[in-house]
Amino acid sequence: MEISEFKKLVSKADELHQEFGKKFSKLFEPGITSDIEALKDILHELYALADEKFGTSSQIYKGALMYGLERDAKELQKNEHQMKFRLEEVLSALTSALESYSERAKFNLTFQRLLQFYRVYDYSAHQAIQKLSAEVEGLVLIGKSEKEKKLPSGILDRIQKVEELEKDFNKLVRFTYYLYASPSWVHKVEEALREWHSMGLLWVEARNVEKKSGVERDKAREILEGLTLIGLVQKKMRGGEGVYKLRGFGEDKGNI
Numbered sequence: 001m002e003i004s005e006f007k008k009l010v011s012k013a014d015e016l017h018q019e020f021g022k023k024f025s026k027l028f029e030p031g032i033t034s035d036i037e038a039l040k041d042i043l044h045e046l047y048a049l050a051d052e053k054f055g056t057s058s059q060i061y062k063g064a065l066m067y068g069l070e071r072d073a074k075e076l077q078k079n080e081h082q083m084k085f086r087l088e089e090v091l092s093a094l095t096s097a098l099e100s101y102s103e104r105a106k107f108n109l110t111f112q113r114l115l116q117f118y119r120v121y122d123y124s125a126h127q128a129i130q131k132l133s134a135e136v137e138g139l140v141l142i143g144k145s146e147k148e149k150k151l152p153s154g155i156l157d158r159i160q161k162v163e164e165l166e167k168d169f170n171k172l173v174r175f176t177y178y179l180y181a182s183p184s185w186v187h188k189v190e191e192a193l194r195e196w197h198s199m200g201l202l203w204v205e206a207r208n209v210e211k212k213s214g215v216e217r218d219k220a221r222e223i224l225e226g227l228t229l230i231g232l233v234q235k236k237m238r239g240g241e242g243v244y245k246l247r248g249f250g251e252d253k254g255n256i
Contacts, residue, residue, distance in 0.1 A: 175226020201242035
């Protein structure tokens, strides 16, 4: 596979992911589960997109093997496979939702799991695509430099961008572990932030979160970093230390 063809596939994956995100946002609308037929139509549209996304990610993985980019491509393919499976699970539960109260309750639980999974999936898939895109651009630039016999000026910046993406991805992996292995810790960390905010502390250090939540400081910090990456928490640096607040909570007027 030529690098130009591989680049087009990565661009297609990015476009499909954006389209998927716009359609998926409809599932967060109030009362969406009360209209079964409308919900079914949205889920079928999402499933068709998920199937196309998975097919594209599989093509990307085949091409990535040629360029040594299989790790990020495999991560993308894994995310797309998981989303496709989750949608199949919800569609199956939706078919039985009208049969009994217990089946309806089962569907609601499955649907909520899908919404929770989407937050991690969206960020993880987006990061994998962005890393692949940056790496492909680097390969294109290297190819040009070999022809022109000179080093492209932007190559170092692109390498640094990939390294930053990798750091964020590793943070997300840790957060995902807590989300599934110790979800109560994630809840306690969020509640600790909310408590400090209600007491007038806008920006909160990890050590303060530890006091309120009982979650060990290093683990609390990893959870806070994960919540920051998925957009639920904002972060800034103060005296070399990260401080955090729930997004949308109060206005930052310099108060600490």
